[in-house]
Amino acid sequence: MAYVPPKKQNHTKQLVIIALVLLIAAGATWGYQIWHTKQPDAWQPMTICGFSEEKTKERLQGITTETYTIRDYQFYGESLNVFANPYALENTDDIKRKSITMHNLCTDEKITYTMEESADRQIDLVEPQPGFYALTVHDEQKEKQLVYEGTLHSEPFYTLRRNGRVKRVTLIADREIVEPALTSNPLFLQIDDAPAPEEIADVFIDPYGDRMINGVLQPSGSANGLQETKEMQEAAEQLKKELEGYGLRVVLAKDEADAVLGYYGENGIMKKAYDSHAKYYIELGMNASSEIRYSGAEIYYSNYSSATLANTLMYHLKRETSITPSNMYQWEEHSEGVSSARLATGKEGTYLYDAMPSLRESGGRISGAARISTDAQENDEMIQTRNSGMQALSVNFIYLTNQGDAQIWKQEKTKIIEVLATAFVEAIHVKES
Numbered sequence: 001m002a003y004v005p006p007k008k009q010n011h012t013k014q015l016v017i018i019a020l021v022l023l024i025a026a027g028a029t030w031g032y033q034i035w036h037t038k039q040p041d042a043w044q045p046m047t048i049c050g051f052s053e054e055k056t057k058e059r060l061q062g063i064t065t066e067t068y069t070i071r072d073y074q075f076y077g078e079s080l081n082v083f084a085n086p087y088a089l090e091n092t093d094d095i096k097r098k099s100i101t102m103h104n105l106c107t108d109e110k111i112t113y114t115m116e117e118s119a120d121r122q123i124d125l126v127e128p129q130p131g132f133y134a135l136t137v138h139d140e141q142k143e144k145q146l147v148y149e150g151t152l153h154s155e156p157f158y159t160l161r162r163n164g165r166v167k168r169v170t171l172i173a174d175r176e177i178v179e180p181a182l183t184s185n186p187l188f189l190q191i192d193d194a195p196a197p198e199e200i201a202d203v204f205i206d207p208y209g210d211r212m213i214n215g216v217l218q219p220s221g222s223a224n225g226l227q228e229t230k231e232m233q234e235a236a237e238q239l240k241k242e243l244e245g246y247g248l249r250v251v252l253a254k255d256e257a258d259a260v261l262g263y264y265g266e267n268g269i270m271k272k273a274y275d276s277h278a279k280y281y282i283e284l285g286m287n288a289s290s291e292i293r294y295s296g297a298e299i300y301y302s303n304y305s306s307a308t309l310a311n312t313l314m315y316h317l318k319r320e321t322s323i324t325p326s327n328m329y330q331w332e333e334h335s336e337g338v339s340s341a342r343l344a345t346g347k348e349g350t351y352l353y354d355a356m357p358s359l360r361e362s363g364g365r366i367s368g369a370a371r372i373s374t375d376a377q378e379n380d381e382m383i384q385t386r387n388s389g390m391q392a393l394s395v396n397f398i399y400l401t402n403q404g405d406a407q408i409w410k411q412e413k414t415k416i417i418e419v420l421a422t423a424f425v426e427a428i429h430v431k432e433s
Contacts, residue, residue: 046177048132048190049106057178059105060186068137068144070095070187073171075157076119076305076366077279077391078126078428080169080189082135082146089352089368092117099138100146102189104131118306119366120391125159125169125191126429133189146187148173157388160279161196161247162430168194196249203243204278204390206253206269206358207236208285212262213357214375221288224406228286231409233257235284235397235417242421246430251276263357264378270361270369273390274382280428281392283358286400286409289328295402296326296337300394302359303340304367309427310338310393316423321416322408323397341394346372356394364389395420 047056072083081087084094100123101112109131113123135146154171170192173185209229211218220228233254240250253269254261262268273281287298297317299310314337317323325337344355346368353372354360361369361379366389370379397416398405409416425431 051106060178061182066142066144067147067184067186068139069149070146071149073154073387074119074364074366075125075169075388076122076363077389078124078159079120079391080123080125080157081119081366082123082187087365089365089371090350095137101136101138101143102128102133103136104129104133106131116306118304119302119363119389120305120308123189125157125167128167128189128191130167130191130193133191135187135189145184147184148187149185151175151185152187154387158194158197158200158277160202160428160430161249164196164247166194166196166200168192198249199277200249201251201276201278202248202280203250204253204273204276204281204362205236205239205250206273206281206283207232207257208283209233209254209257210260212260214373217260221286221400223288223401224403226286226400226406226409228288228400229257231286231413232284235413238414238417239282239284239421242418243425246421246425246432248425248430251278263361264375268379270379271382273362274386277388278390281358281362281390282424283356283392283394285394285396286398287326287396288401289399290401292401292403294326294328294399295405296324296328297398298326298328298396299338300341300356300359300396301338302354302363302367302392303343304354304363305391307338307340309391309424312427313393313395313420313423314338316419316426317416320419321412323412323416326399328399344372347374358394359392362390362392 047053048059051059069084070082071085072087074081074087082095085091087093095115096117097115099112099114101110102123103110111128115122136143137146152171152173157169159167159169168191170190172188172190175182175185209220209232222228236252240252243250251272253272263270265271297314299314301307301310314325318325341354341356341359343351344353345351346353353368360367360372361376363369364383364386369389370376370383398409400406
């Protein structure tokens with residue numbers, strides 16, 4: 001008789017049901033834990049200045065009913081620029097020539113600034129003490145509360161290091177920061193005293209040398225026993241050391257004198273400069289001319305900033321070294337040897353741009369960075385995603401083709417850089433650490 005194995009009982013259906021029950025139970029437990037962990041806390045109203053919720057509400061709601069809408073903003077150096085319309089290089093914004101008052105809701109102190117044409121002469125971020133500021137503008141003979149077009153919680157902006165500390169500045173515009181909600185999005189400025197983040201630089205120094213501009217190599221100058229590339233690299237390294245003695249963090253555009261750099265793209269100077277988060281950009285260079293009679297120093301600034309910083313540096317160089325202002329031009333400014341950059345025409349045909357890339361491309365949207373040419377547009381995404389630009393100067397110490405200038409540089413270059421450093425920190429209100 002053939003062997004017939006015993007018939008197996010079919011438990012598959014029961015096993016599937018049991019597995020499903022266990023899976024559902026585990027899923028419910030896991031889901032509850034996730035919900036319980038991630039469930040947001042009950043809404044908490046914002047408090048400012050260490051005030052109670054009630055006093056905070058009273059402060060934030062006690063604003064004028066007249067409003068003035070801000071639609072754009074940009075940090076430039078250590079100045080905050082706000083705009084009634086999205087910023088356009090070719091237009092003068094309605095906010096210009098008006099006065100903005102910062103009212104510290106923590107202390108009741110007020111500071112008023114006139115919005116001048118220059119990007120560095122706007123809302124100063126060095127003077128105000130830590131606090132929570134409401135902003136009003138004097139418009140049509142009335143004080144109007146600045147409100148933002150939408151909700152805004154900006155990325156923090158950091159001022160220069162001073163005594164090892166910085167001011168952390170945040171723009172806030174959110175009608176729901178208190179309950180009941182405000183009727184608009186009033187623009188507030190929160191300023192906190194903070195330790196300086198290590199990754200945030202203060203000054204970016206660009207020693208001029210061989211440059212790639214629009215795909216063409218532009219070699220640096222050489223005459224009278226001086227090579228611009230070598231001399232400016234050494235000057236940049238000394239200036240870096242001098243400024244670091246005042247507690248500033250300084251980044252150099254290059255570590256080697258013979259490095260050939262351009263201004264655009266991932267490996268360009270501007271990528272490194274913007275990534276450093278510096279507030280000031282200083283280009284160091286020397287001039288050259290076939291006319292050996294041309295001599296003296298020239299300091300250039302952007303057409304979109306003021307001459308104040310450049311004038312201060314030239315004043316000290318003239319007074320404390322043998323350097324003299326350039327004799328090449330009939331200078332229109334009150335300080336000889338100081339001028340805004342020549343203007344250049346962009347690819348769209350507008351005569352609006354600083355001709356010097358170091359001044360134009362470092363200032364962010366305010367100075368028309370990433371717009372003048374197709375090559376410049378390589379930096380467009382970087383510029384458009386940032387709301388900050390550096391205040392820049394181009395310091396050209398001598399005409400190296402002039403024998404007298406060359407002799408001054410050889411004899412006094414260490415002193416010249418020391419004077420430049422001292423003048424710079426004095427101008428930006430930094431004391432030795």
